[in-house]
Amino acid sequence: MSNEVQERKARIKDMVVSALEVEPEEVTETAMFVDDLGMDSLGAIDLLAALETGFGVEIDQAELPRLVNIDAVYEVVAEVAGWPLTASA
Amino acid sequence: MNTTTLVRNPVITAWSAVSPFGIGRDAFADGLHAGRATKLALDKELWTGPDAEACLVPGFTAAGVLGKKGTRSMDRATGLAVATVGKMLDDQPRGREIATGDHAALVLGTTTGSAQSMMDFTRDSLTGEKPFFVDPSRFPNTVMNCAAGQCAIWHQLRGPNATVAGGRVAGLHALNYARRLLTSGRADTALCGAVEEYSAARSWLDRVGSGDDARVLGEGCAMVQLECGAEDPGRRALAEVRAVEFGVFTDDCGPALTACVRRALDRAGASAADVWAVSPSGTAGPGEEAALREVLGDLDAYRSPDLSLIGDTAGAASAMQITAVLAMAERDRGAAGRVALITAVDEGVVGCAVLGLA
Numbered sequence: 324m325s326n327e328v329q330e331r332k333a334r335i336k337d338m339v340v341s342a343l344e345v346e347p348e349e350v351t352e353t354a355m356f357v358d359d360l361g362m363d364s365l366g367a368i369d370l371l372a373a374l375e376t377g378f379g380v381e382i383d384q385a386e387l388p389r390l391v392n393i394d395a396v397y398e399v400v401a402e403v404a405g406w407p408l409t410a411s412a
Numbered sequence: 413m414n415t416t417t418l419v420r421n422p423v424i425t426a427w428s429a430v431s432p433f434g435i436g437r438d439a440f441a442d443g444l445h446a447g448r449a450t451k452l453a454l455d456k457e458l459w460t461g462p463d464a465e466a467c468l469v470p471g472f473t474a475a476g477v478l479g480k481k482g483t484r485s486m487d488r489a490t491g492l493a494v495a496t497v498g499k500m501l502d503d504q505p506r507g508r509e510i511a512t513g514d515h516a517a518l519v520l521g522t523t524t525g526s527a528q529s530m531m532d533f534t535r536d537s538l539t540g541e542k543p544f545f546v547d548p549s550r551f552p553n554t555v556m557n558c559a560a561g562q563c564a565i566w567h568q569l570r571g572p573n574a575t576v577a578g579g580r581v582a583g584l585h586a587l588n589y590a591r592r593l594l595t596s597g598r599a600d601t602a603l604c605g606a607v608e609e610y611s612a613a614r615s616w617l618d619r620v621g622s623g624d625d626a627r628v629l630g631e632g633c634a635m636v637q638l639e640c641g642a643e644d645p646g647r648r649a650l651a652e653v654r655a656v657e658f659g660v661f662t663d664d665c666g667p668a669l670t671a672c673v674r675r676a677l678d679r680a681g682a683s684a685a686d687v688w689a690v691s692p693s694g695t696a697g698p699g700e701e702a703a704l705r706e707v708l709g710d711l712d713a714y715r716s717p718d719l720s721l722i723g724d725t726a727g728a729a730s731a732m733q734i735t736a737v738l739a740m741a742e743r744d745r746g747a748a749g750r751v752a753l754i755t756a757v758d759e760g761v762v763g764c765a766v767l768g769l770a
Binding site: 341342344365368369372373375376379381 | 480481482484485540541542544545546547548549
């Protein structure tokens with residue numbers, strides 16, 4: 324994984340920690356937001372808004388169900404931001 | 413059947429405050445009794461408004477007092493209110509059993525809610541890259557009833573939930589609203605009080621609105637627990653809400669306040685001779701004292717808490733006055749059986765509560 328990808332995932336992780344009010348160590352790249360981190364619909368909207376403001380992109384609310392873990396979030400943002408997709412995504 | 417003989421006046425069975433004296437009722441009572449000044453120089457890194465000094469709740473942050481979970485986007489006013497309700501419930505052996513659940517009401521007085529939250533959210537929308545690049549979790553803070561709603565959510569108060577805006581009179585409006593909820597059978601207990609946060613936004617609004625540079629602003633939340641007749645003989649009523657009256661005026665608050673105080677005493681079945689303590693708003697100028705003197709005579713004959721110690725708490729002021737007379741009464745045997753009079757004055761409105769002290 325390139326440094327750039329890792330850096331972006333780290334930023335996404337910070338946003339998840341803040342939006343879902345969880346501890347950083349709980350948020351692994353594959354931890355499931357709803358099942359593992361207790362995300363509710365308000366948390367999902369918070370995360371969506373943080374991604375939009377943080378990366379300066381617009382994400383369709385229809386994409387909300389896809390925001391299930393860090394890898395998935397990276398993929399959704401990558402599509403609208405024109406980032407390269409990672410091997411794991 | 414005369415229903416008025418059946419309806420007993422609600423009684424106050426608990427109180428608490430989060431104030432510049434500190435967190436909880438002991439800190440409030442101790443600070444008040446000691447006459448401890450709370451005015452401090454502001455850290456200008458944190459508080460960017462025009463004030464050099466203010467009376468803040470020492471070291472208060474919502475996350476610091478309530479924990480990290482659920483407080484990320486909680487504003488200061490909400491944090492103060494949620495903390496005060498929590499303190500009051502935890503101070504009593506069976507607080508959560510008595511005053512939470514389906515029949516527990518909450519009535520909270522305020523000036524405008526959090527001016528800071530409203531301004532911040534609006535500013536973000538105007539300065540962000542897109543108008544909708546705002547933090548949605550902060551949106552609830554921009555409505556006036558955020559603090560009351562959060563109190564109910566945190567503490568499971570599933571009865572009526574009301575926010576009453578009324579500036580310095582708000583605490584008395586809240587008391588009256590809570591009293592009516594109980595006497596009409598809408599709730600078994602009602603937690604009522606008022607909250608005001610200190611913020612840069614509020615200090616700017618106050619400075620521009622009042623033109624008074626000398627006034628030191630304070631903040632906090634004061635609450636009482638109101639019940640209709642204590643069923644449990646082990647729990648003591650601290651005071652009976654004998655009357656809450658209001659009046660309006662255009663220029664001079666004096667005549668309206670005189671009439672309001674007379675009406676309140678009359679309704680309470682009390683006279684000047686029964687009065688033990690008087691707590692005026694203290695921010696309405698000489699007209700307020702003159703009006704009180706007209707009804708009560710020499711005001712030096714009565715006890716009076718010095719609330720200038722905690723600054724101008726604005727929307728929380730009359731609730732602070734209520735808890736202050738309760739704090740004084742519980743450390744003075746001379747109070748029992750007498751009444752305390754609380755008056756409040758804000759633009760165009762006067763209010764007066766008469767509490768019968770136990």
